[in-house]
Amino acid sequence: MEVRNRTDAVIQEKRIMNPSAISYHKTTCYDRNRMRGDPLDWPNQPRVFKAYDSIEAIPLPEVDKLPEIDLWHLYFSKTTKRLESGLDLKRLSQILSISYGLTSTRSYSEQTVLYRSVASAGALYPAEIYFFAFSIDNFQPGLYHYGIKDRSLTPLRGGDDSALMSTMTDSFETQSLSAVFIISGIFFRSSWKYRDRAYRYILLDAGHLIENLALALKATGLPYAIDYDFDDGHIGHLIGFDDQKEVSLASVHVGGRSSITQKELTKSSSLSPAIIEASSVSPVETVYEDIIDIHRSGINITKQSVKDPDISSKLGLNPLEWIPISQNKVPDKKLTYSEAVLRRRSRRNFINQKLKKTTFIQLIDIVFAARAENFSVAKGYAGALSIGFLAGNIEELPPGFYLADTVNKTAGYVDFEPTTNKMAAICLNQQWLCSASVHFLFMSNLNTIDRFWGPRGYRYAMMTAGRLGHALYLGATALGLGCCGIGAFYDDEGKNILGLNQESYLLYLVAVGEVKGM
Ligand SMILES: Cc1cc2nc3c(=O)[nH]c(=O)nc-3n(C[C@H](O)[C@H](O)[C@H](O)COP(=O)(O)O)c2cc1C
Structure with a gap:
């Protein structure tokens, strides 16, 4: 070897x-003008087992x-x-x-x-x-x-x-x-x-x-x-x-x-x-x-007496208006946890169809619950992450960028400018993202992370984003919707369109919407 x-x-x-x-x-940011496009080294493709x-x-x-x-x-x-x-x-x-x-x-x-x-x-x-x-x-x-x-x-x-x-x-x-x-x-x-x-x-x-x-x-x-x-x-x-x-x-x-x-x-x-x-x-x-x-x-562990660095208030965003977005109700028609796991796939064949407001709320309820569970069962690592979404095509919700308040279960309307279409272009032109009803956004202020936990905090933010992403995959599958995680985007364009400050970044995006053949 x-x-x-x-x-x-x-x-x-x-x-x-x-x-x-x-x-x-x-x-490790992607920049539209500096993508290398190297071919993959197929003879050295890693074994996955x-x-x-x-x-x-x-x-x-x-x-x-x-x-x-x-x-x-x-x-x-x-x-x-x-x-x-x-x-x-x-x-x-x-x-x-x-x-x-x-x-x-x-x-x-x-x-x-x-x-x-x-x-x-x-x-x-x-x-x-x-x-x-x-x-x-x-x-x-x-x-x-x-x-x-x-x-x-x-x-x-x-x-x-x-x-x-x-x-x-x-x-x-x-x-x-x-x-x-x-x-x-x-x-x-x-x-x-x-x-x-x-x-x-x-x-x-x-x-x-x-x-x-x-x-x-x-x-x-x-x-x-x-x-x-x-x-x-x-x-x-x-x-x-x-x-x-x-x-x-x-x-x-x-x-x-x-x-x-x-x-x-x-x-x-x-x-x-x-x-x-x-x-x-x-x-x-x-x-x-x-x-x-x-x-x-990230080898050193910094113990914090305060659990939550309140990342959402440190992204440089000023939501104009907050609206309640939780109902804490179990949907009538859905799959069990095991069925959702077995049927879960990354689905990209979104059809541009309006997502019912109740369905959207059932989804975001899963994210709120997953974050709360994360907080109590995983020592507050979830505090390293902030959640938002781009509403593309959701009933009764004007399109635009919203920040989620996971404690009060509200959404703060930030701006109409970032659209799912523009975000699709930022995500390395993955055009099918235009037809998703909503892009969930996981963001953080990385300087705050560094100050609060040291570089190890990066692990907390990213693993929490993955955890909440999985919750969304299962929630979407259980509701008969398509879902796909997106880790590929031009990072600076992403932060700029969302209006994040210099220290903050979009870490992960998860698109959800109606798809063909579900
Ligand atoms: C962290 C992460 C990033 C991903 N990024 C992308 C992406 O940028 N574009 C895409 O089409 N799929 C993306 N995916 C979906 C994977 O391609 C998909 O999970 C993988 O092919 C396995 O398929 P499955 O999800 O259907 O099991 C991503 C998945 C994860 C977990």
């Missing part, structure tokens, strides 16, 4: 040591039943605090297959793509799931990797690292922890196509997966907590990552029954070289220093 570092003069000149959130973001060739995997039991809970009930209900019945392999199999399972196959002339239950920029799937098993009924404690394609678990380490885990979470007593899931990102899977900009997509993709995993845990009645602030370098080392290639981004803790007695702590076994090699996904991998630098720059 060969590793290439980017050494061309232009890139080296630009390199910023210890970048801040805003400097990384600026370095991680394989540990020399280790025998344990097959997961078949899933005969998926949770039947309605998506709105799921979002509107409170997270369980106590585990009523134990986590076993069957339930684990159910959780893994719904949160990150294969849902569709499509053959193209050159290749077959296996699509998954969550969206991924370019279908490159940089995210992986690992978990530490502590108290899973009739299952050996240890560290495992989840194999998506063959639905199996590969044991990476034996033993019980719950002592270590107790340093990672303050959400549950160590004695009542069933498992801890770790979501990772493999850099080259995404940077193969998106180069230095890929860190954005890796975080957004991780956010989509975290949201789906959280929903799957909630739907199966398991208590959980989400943490982005753990010693991710150390955890990566335990899992066997080469940290130039793969990093841990989030941990999801699952509570357990305190009646289960912990197995005696055993010293974890060491890792075989095959495990460390498994972070390699291509014969020749290019290391993008901007990605390594921003990730390393």
Whole structure:
């Protein structure tokens, strides 16, 4: 396996040591006049499934039943605090297959793509799931990797690292922890196509997966907590990552029954070289220093006593008028959470049809609920992000740009100038975006993020944007609408048309509307 570092003069000149959130973001902006259009290096296309060739995997039991809970009930209900019945392999199999399972196959002339239950920029799937098993009924404690394609678990380490885990979470007593899931990102899977900009997509993709995993845990009645602030370098080392290639981004803790007695702590076994090699996904991998630098720059965790930096008030926007936009009502006709996951796809064949106001409100209610849940179950990381939308074709809502107040559940009308048509041109001329009824916008003031949390705050903002994006995908699918996430836009044009101040940027856009054939 060969590793290439980017050494061309232009890139080296630009390199910023210890970048801040805003400097990384600026370095990776798309500019209409400076797009490189390099061809993709097809012989080095990364593998999208991680394989540990020399280790025998344990097959997961078949899933005969998926949770039947309605998506709105799921979002509107409170997270369980106590585990009523134990986590076993069957339930684990159910959780893994719904949160990150294969849902569709499509053959193209050159290749077959296996699509998954969550969206991924370019279908490159940089995210992986690992978990530490502590108290899973009739299952050996240890560290495992989840194999998506063959639905199996590969044991990476034996033993019980719950002592270590107790340093990672303050959400549950160590004695009542069933498992801890770790979501990772493999850099080259995404940077193969998106180069230095890929860190954005890796975080957004991780956010989509975290949201789906959280929903799957909630739907199966398991208590959980989400943490982005753990010693991710150390955890990566335990899992066997080469940290130039793969990093841990989030941990999801699952509570357990305190009646289960912990197995005696055993010293974890060491890792075989095959495990460390498994972070390699291509014969020749290019290391993008901007990605390594921003990730390393975010190593320090800044604890804040105040939870919310109130990003919305720092974007430089002055809404003219606020209107209520919530009804907190479960729609009559919709799919269940599981049905929505199985049918979710990125749909781009929008038809220019008016979106009913009630439907729009049902959608935005999902976003409000997802953000509130994020706030309580994920330590306030959602405070790193502000939400807005471009109304294109929504009943009773004049077209234009609105800022959402997630606490009072109101929308503030900012300006009529930014239209979905203009935004489509800014999104690398993806013209089909003109026909979407609404573009949801996830924005942040990156200087505020840097001051409040340091560069690590970039992870919070981007992963939260991914999480809320996933909520929208599911809400739209459940309501029979099309939806597509958009990470490709000319960044400065985006900020300018929205009237954001110099420090603020659009981070992610999710288009929703009526589509043909749903
Ligand atoms: C972070 C992110 C950015 C994306 N950006 C775009 C985009 O700019 N244009 C586009 O057509 N699709 C975009 N997509 C959609 C992906 O192409 C799509 O998720 C992927 O092909 C997998 O297909 P599926 O969503 O139908 O499962 C994006 C998805 C994500 C998660």
